[in-house]
Amino acid sequence: MFELKSYLESRRDLFEKKLDALLNIPSSGSGRLLSAMRYSLLSGGKRLRPILCFAAAEAVGGSPSQCMTTACALEMIHTYSLIHDDLPAMDDDNLRRGMPTCHKAFDEASAILAGDGLLTLALYFLSSPSHWDSSDPALNLTLISLISHAAGQQGMIEGQMLDMESQGKNLSLDELEQLHRLKTGAMITVSIRCGAMLAGANSHQIQSLENYAAHIGLAFQVADDILNVTGNSALMGKATGTDDKLNKATYPSLLGLEPARAFARELVDKSLRELEPFDAKADPLRSIALYIIERNR
Amino acid sequence: MFELKSYLESRRDLFEKKLDALLNIPSSGSGRLLSAMRYSLLSGGKRLRPILCFAAAEAVGGSPSQCMTTACALEMIHTYSLIHDDLPAMDDDNLRRGMPTCHKAFDEASAILAGDGLLTLALYFLSSPSHWDSSDPALNLTLISLISHAAGQQGMIEGQMLDMESQGKNLSLDELEQLHRLKTGAMITVSIRCGAMLAGANSHQIQSLENYAAHIGLAFQVADDILNVTGNSALMGKATGTDDKLNKATYPSLLGLEPARAFARELVDKSLRELEPFDAKADPLRSIALYIIERNR
Numbered sequence: 001m002f003e004l005k006s007y008l009e010s011r012r013d014l015f016e017k018k019l020d021a022l023l024n025i026p027s028s029g030s031g032r033l034l035s036a037m038r039y040s041l042l043s044g045g046k047r048l049r050p051i052l053c054f055a056a057a058e059a060v061g062g063s064p065s066q067c068m069t070t071a072c073a074l075e076m077i078h079t080y081s082l083i084h085d086d087l088p089a090m091d092d093d094n095l096r097r098g099m100p101t102c103h104k105a106f107d108e109a110s111a112i113l114a115g116d117g118l119l120t121l122a123l124y125f126l127s128s129p130s131h132w133d134s135s136d137p138a139l140n141l142t143l144i145s146l147i148s149h150a151a152g153q154q155g156m157i158e159g160q161m162l163d164m165e166s167q168g169k170n171l172s173l174d175e176l177e178q179l180h181r182l183k184t185g186a187m188i189t190v191s192i193r194c195g196a197m198l199a200g201a202n203s204h205q206i207q208s209l210e211n212y213a214a215h216i217g218l219a220f221q222v223a224d225d226i227l228n229v230t231g232n233s234a235l236m237g238k239a240t241g242t243d244d245k246l247n248k249a250t251y252p253s254l255l256g257l258e259p260a261r262a263f264a265r266e267l268v269d270k271s272l273r274e275l276e277p278f279d280a281k282a283d284p285l286r287s288i289a290l291y292i293i294e295r296n297r
Numbered sequence: 298m299f300e301l302k303s304y305l306e307s308r309r310d311l312f313e314k315k316l317d318a319l320l321n322i323p324s325s326g327s328g329r330l331l332s333a334m335r336y337s338l339l340s341g342g343k344r345l346r347p348i349l350c351f352a353a354a355e356a357v358g359g360s361p362s363q364c365m366t367t368a369c370a371l372e373m374i375h376t377y378s379l380i381h382d383d384l385p386a387m388d389d390d391n392l393r394r395g396m397p398t399c400h401k402a403f404d405e406a407s408a409i410l411a412g413d414g415l416l417t418l419a420l421y422f423l424s425s426p427s428h429w430d431s432s433d434p435a436l437n438l439t440l441i442s443l444i445s446h447a448a449g450q451q452g453m454i455e456g457q458m459l460d461m462e463s464q465g466k467n468l469s470l471d472e473l474e475q476l477h478r479l480k481t482g483a484m485i486t487v488s489i490r491c492g493a494m495l496a497g498a499n500s501h502q503i504q505s506l507e508n509y510a511a512h513i514g515l516a517f518q519v520a521d522d523i524l525n526v527t528g529n530s531a532l533m534g535k536a537t538g539t540d541d542k543l544n545k546a547t548y549p550s551l552l553g554l555e556p557a558r559a560f561a562r563e564l565v566d567k568s569l570r571e572l573e574p575f576d577a578k579a580d581p582l583r584s585i586a587l588y589i590i591e592r593n594r
Binding site: 025026027028029030032033034037084087089090107108109110112113115116117119120121123124126127128129132137138140141142144145148149151152153154155157158159160161162164165178182 | 323381384405406407409413417418421424438439445446455457458475
């Protein structure tokens with residue numbers, strides 16, 4: 001019987017140790033930049049992208065150790081995007097993962113630079129022989145290309161831009177889906193793809209896992225929208241009710257709360273069907289899909 | 298007789314055409330993000346880093362076509378750093394390259410994202426088979442590793458952090474030099490190193506060219522400090538007198554104006570001595586070194 005809680009704990013433990021070690025680097029300055037980078041990166045969080053990367057590797061018979069640097073790089077890119085999204089000129093958030101946001105704990109300039117630093121450092125680790133996950137330079141280059149595409153102007157950053165532009169506007173369901181596929185879906189999909197590739201998945205497996213990823217990526221966002229309405233701020237470590245305050249288009253606002261819940265369940269069902277060709281080694285991915293709609297934070 | 302003006306014009310022309318073509322990409326959103334990225338990137342400028350990359354390749358018998366994508370990526374990273382440095386939370390500049398800064402022409406959120414987008418896109422081009430300069434994956438990975446190191450927390454970003462922290466403080470000459478070696482020197486040095494490596498330079502040549510780069514990188518900054526005092530704002534396309542206003546430590550403020558000029562000349566002399574083993578193919582690098590202290594913008 002697969003136990004998600006102990007799985008997540010053991011994988012997070014492995015991950016946090018490696019992440020802390022990777023960020024144990026010298027500073028050429030006062031140390032303030034590195035402190036701001038470490039503050040935001042090592043403050044917990046769900047670590048969803050690294051866990052999905054590991055679980056995808058395991059689903060095809062691999063292990064977390066085969067994609068550890070990549071998992072760290074994915075979380076560094078995710079964290080940089082949170083730091084920049086929280087800035088006063090963007091979402092102007094004061095609380096993240098239960099702590100003051102980076103620009104509140106340090107200052108705006110430090111937060112901008114800490115974000116820049118984390119993105120750049122992620123690419124440094126992915127490209128440096130002493131860190132890379134594969135001994136095949138061509139595969140490492142492919143990973144960098146896929147990740148920078150997902151994180152960039154045709155992925156996450158465009159999604160954040162659409163998010164900024166959509167505030168106060170009436171989005172259609174299609175427009176809302178496009179926003180989320182770019183803002184969060186692209187990075188979730190590439191996390192799963194990288195884990196699978198590093199563990200030697202074949203092209204059919206990669207395709208099924210990417211389909212799984214697209215469904216749970218969107219389900220995760222629908223669930224996030226629902227939690228922003230119904231969630232407990234203390235439990236979630238960030239403010240709730242903010243979407244409504246910013247007049248943001250969300251699944252509950254477009255569909256209503258119950259139909260939004262039904263839509264999330266439907267997406268999770270679709271994601272589980274993509275995993276049918278896989279054996280019990282894909283149980284972590286199956287459990288994560290179910291967890292997405294059952295979580296309360 | 299080598300003519301720097303026509304050399305710079307022909308290399309800039311080649312470069313601008315390629316840069317414009319590279320940025321002719323689809324947008325998954327409203328187009329605003331890509332517009333902001335193109336606005337700042339395609340607004341002229343000296344293109345010093347790409348030109349140095351070309352000139353280093355040529356100094357060892359290569360050609361600009363061998364390092365074109367790398368040169369574009371270096372300028373994209375430089376432009377992203379200018380966009381973020383100009384933000385209200387950082388240097389709060391209104392004018393850049395004779396035009397409103399990105400956050401003035403668009404808005405702060407767009408400028409933050411345009412910077413993020415340019416950095417990410419640079420890494421995408423460097424890692425993508427349809428764009429990369431070398432057919433050797435290992436060399437391409439090495440370039441990404443060198444560039445992301447120079448641009449990151451142990452290079453340019455740390456330099457910008459030191460710059461923010463040093464405002465209103467009395468820096469020593471050593472501290473000022475460390476700031477500039479990080480903030481501008483690291484990217485100038487890596488620009489020259491990448492051009493040389495892509496053109497097949499040997500390790501002795503790379504070492505001499507890196508020494509040349511370190512000297513002219515610092516000379517360029519000393520000259521910039523001098524121009525901030527003595528320069529013509531209209532000619533330079535940006536405000537002057539700003540260092541004094543921000544109470545920044547500069548070479549003129551620490552050494553006096555004439556000794557700062559003498560220091561810049563001394564650095565250029567040192568850079569020229571590093572080029573002694575090279576033949577006339579290094580004349581562009583020689584002329585650029587002299588241009589740095591003779592320019593008026």
